[in-house]
Amino acid sequence: xxxxxxxxxxxxxxxxxxSMRSSSYLNGNQQYRPPNKPENHYGIDTVVEDLxxxxxxxxxxxxxFNGIPSVENPPTIVESGVSHELSHPNCTxxxxxxxxRLVATLFYKSTAPRxxxxxxxxxKKTQSxxxxxxxxxxxxxxxxxxxxxxxxxxxxxxxxDHLYGSHISPMCITSFLHLMSTFPLPPGSNDMISAHxxxxxxxxxxxxxxxxELTLSPAPSRDYLSLDDLRKHELIYQFELEWNVxxxxxxxxxxxxxxxxxxxxxxxxLITQEVIDLLAATIKDPxxxxxxVADITHRAMLGELEFDAAFRERVKLxxxxxxxxxxxxxxxxxxxxxVRPLVRALKRLGVKIAVLSGxxxxxxxxxxxxxxxxxxxxxxxxxxxTTGRLTGEVKGLIVGKxxxxxxxxxxxxxxxxxxxxxxxxGDGANDLFMMEAAGLGVAWNAKPMVQMEADARLNGDSxxxxxxxxxxxxxxxxxxxx
Numbered sequence: 001x002x003x004x005x006x007x008x009x010x011x012x013x014x015x016x017x018x019s020m021r022s023s024s025y026l027n028g029n030q031q032y033r034p035p036n037k038p039e040n041h042y043g044i045d046t047v048v049e050d051l052x053x054x055x056x057x058x059x060x061x062x063x064x065f066n067g068i069p070s071v072e073n074p075p076t077i078v079e080s081g082v083s084h085e086l087s088h089p090n091c092t093x094x095x096x097x098x099x100x101r102l103v104a105t106l107f108y109k110s111t112a113p114r115x116x117x118x119x120x121x122x123x124k125k126t127q128s129x130x131x132x133x134x135x136x137x138x139x140x141x142x143x144x145x146x147x148x149x150x151x152x153x154x155x156x157x158x159x160x161d162h163l164y165g166s167h168i169s170p171m172c173i174t175s176f177l178h179l180m181s182t183f184p185l186p187p188g189s190n191d192m193i194s195a196h197x198x199x200x201x202x203x204x205x206x207x208x209x210x211x212x213e214l215t216l217s218p219a220p221s222r223d224y225l226s227l228d229d230l231r232k233h234e235l236i237y238q239f240e241l242e243w244n245v246x247x248x249x250x251x252x253x254x255x256x257x258x259x260x261x262x263x264x265x266x267x268x269x270l271i272t273q274e275v276i277d278l279l280a281a282t283i284k285d286p287x288x289x290x291x292x293v294a295d296i297t298h299r300a301m302l303g304e305l306e307f308d309a310a311f312r313e314r315v316k317l318x319x320x321x322x323x324x325x326x327x328x329x330x331x332x333x334x335x336x337x338x339v340r341p342l343v344r345a346l347k348r349l350g351v352k353i354a355v356l357s358g359x360x361x362x363x364x365x366x367x368x369x370x371x372x373x374x375x376x377x378x379x380x381x382x383x384x385x386t387t388g389r390l391t392g393e394v395k396g397l398i399v400g401k402x403x404x405x406x407x408x409x410x411x412x413x414x415x416x417x418x419x420x421x422x423x424x425x426g427d428g429a430n431d432l433f434m435m436e437a438a439g440l441g442v443a444w445n446a447k448p449m450v451q452m453e454a455d456a457r458l459n460g461d462s463x464x465x466x467x468x469x470x471x472x473x474x475x476x477x478x479x480x481x482x
Contacts, residue, residue, distance in 0.1 A: 100186065101252035102219035102227075105199075105469055106176065106245050108168050108210040111461045114159040114244050161244045167201075167208035172243045176214065179239055183220035183230070193217045200474040211468045215252060227251060232452060248456040248469060255420040255439060257471050259351055263408050263434060265426035266357035266364055266378070268301075269444050269463075270371075272334045275359040276314050282325060283318070293317055301428035302447050307400040311358060315381060319392030323383045326362035333367065338462030343371050345467060345480035354411055356404045358430055377407050405433035425466065426450070442466065 164171040177194055185192060193216075200211035220230060230236070231249050240247055250256055267274045280293035293314050299305045346353055354375035357364045361378040368376035380395040397403050412422050424431070424438035427446040435441025435454055443454035444463065451457045458465050467477050 099217055099252075100219045100222075101215055101217045102180075103250045103252045103256065103471075104176070104180075104214040104216065105248040105250075106168050106172070106212045106214070107248070107458065107460060107465060107468070108161070108166075109244050109246060109459055110166065110210060112244070112459065113161070113166065114241075159244055160242045165208065167205075167210055168212045168243075168245065172245070173212065173214065175243070176239060176247075177216075179235055180216055180220065182235070184224045186218055186221045186223075189218050197471075197473070199468050199472070200477075211465070211474075213468075213471060219251070231455065246457055246459055248458075250440070250455070250469070253420070255418070258421060259346075259349075259423045259440075259470060260417045260421040261352045261354070261412055261415060262346055262423045262425065262466075263354045263356055263411070263438065264424075265404075265428065265431050266355050266367065267359050268427045269425060270336055270339055270355060270367065272336055273332075275329070275333075275363055276311075276318075278329055278332060279318055279321060279325060279360075280314070283321065301430070302449065307358065307430040308398040311379070311398055311400070312394060315379075315390075315394055316392040318381075318390050321390045323362075323388050323390065326360065326366075329363060330366055333363070335367075335371075336463050338464035340371065341481035342464050342466060343373070345464075345477065347372065348480050352411070352415055352417070354408075356399060356407050356434065358399050358404075358428075375411055401430040401433040404431065405437045408434045408437055423466070425463075440469070442469070 160175070161167075161169070161172070173196060177192075181192055195215050197213045198209035198211070199213055200209065202208040202210055219227075225233070227249065236247055236249075239245075264270050267276075274294070274297050277294045277297055296305065296310050296314050299310070343353060352375070353371075353373045354377070355364055355368050355373055357376075357378040359378050361376075361380050364378035365376045367373075377399060379399050382391045382393040382395050383389065384391050399407070408422065408424060409419075411417075412419060418439075419437065420439040422438040423440045423442060424435045425442045425444050426432075426435060427444050427450060429447065429449060431446075432441075432450060432453055435443070435450075441453075441455045443450045443457040445459055446454065446457065456469060464477065464481070467480070472480070
């Protein structure tokens with residue numbers, strides 16, 4: 001009895017307070033360490049309020065406890081630019097089921113930064129009296145109150161990349177995820193789960209990604225909004241404008257990562273010029289011919305003119321040009337930045353490559369040979385055998401929008417390639433049919449209507465960006481192009 005009275009008193013056991021636990025199992029079932037555990041045994045049931053009073057052998061720094069891992073506080077691992085959350089909802093599906101995931105690839109447009117509204121000169125003020133009491137800036141395409149909309153559009157928002165970083169910042173990603181969370185989910189789904197990968201970062205700045213791939217699961221309800229309609233949604237456009245990015249939305253399918261045929265337009269895609277404009281520029285009489293042909297070309301690319309008729313009209317204006325002009329123009333052609341390494345990468349991946357041009361076969365075939373393309377189709381002009389000059393006529397079918405689509409289908413069938421694994425890249429209205437037929441249609445620095453209708457739009461300075469749509473990282477791209 002006396003021995004018990006002299007025994008040291010065991011200190012009271014500390015407990016978790018409300019700031020150190022979350023709404024997890026421990027919240028309702030607070031656990032404790034059994035008496036038979038040694039004092040230096042530490043597990044999740046030994047979290048205490050004051051670790052300073054506890055001896056630890058060997059001594060080590062203890063990180064403050066920030067909450068029990070739970071749905072509200074999931075453990076997060078960051079490794080090699082990939083963020084993981086240790087949760088498994090919709091992580092993998094049982095055999096026979098499939099997850100409807102959406103992949104969003106964000107490209108920061110570093111070569112075309114938006115100017116802050118504060119730096120933009122104010123539009124010319126109207127001299128007409130404002131019915132509301134004061135002069136206002138007219139920002140609609142109008143110059144008088146007679147035609148001014150009853151609900152004038154608001155000014156464009158301030159470029160947010162100026163505030164949060166000229167790259168795809170965490171705030172940009174957060175804003176995009178918040179935007180996507182506003183769309184209804186499929187029946188039976190309560191939460192959207194996301195993961196991201198940084199595919200490309202600025203040189204010497206690992207914390208400044210310029211291409212980021214986000215995977216969202218599940219995708220917004222297709223019954224509410226189809227993928228085509230989602231791509232054209234005003235909120236997506238507004239987000240792109242605010243953050244100075246291009247957003248490419250694709251279903252996360254197997255074929256997304258494995259293209260087998262890539263088809264390119266030539267003028268303003270594989271090369272930066274329009275060949276027919278180059279031809280017209282060589283004719284000095286009449287002096288305004290080049291401008292006339294360029295105007296027809298521009299309107300045809302916008303879709304304002306029917307391409308076949310516009311092409312015949314322009315070729316007619318080239319009557320009398322020597323056929324040798326096609327050879328002379330070879331040295332003038334300016335291949336688009338990134339095309340040569342892109343072709344090299346695609347060939348290493350075993351992808352077939354074709355160019356379908358509304359231009360002229362002599363130059364298209366030569367360029368295809370220079371780049372190592374597998375197929376080349378373009379228009380054949382009639383050359384007078386006696387004079388060796390263009391007659392102003394076209395031989396055979398015009399390679400317009402219908403013909404481009406048909407040629408794409410013919411090449412895919414010949415190679416035994418499913419259309420889901422075909423990619424079509426162009427910039428003009430005459431490319432829309434082939435882009436629609438392909439599994440993925442990409443608008444490259446394209447006209448407004450083409451940007452709106454295409455599956456994807458890229459507005460960078462290198463066509464090599466196409467590879468990031470297949471989920472390749474900058475490191476993988478470098479290996480493929482070296």
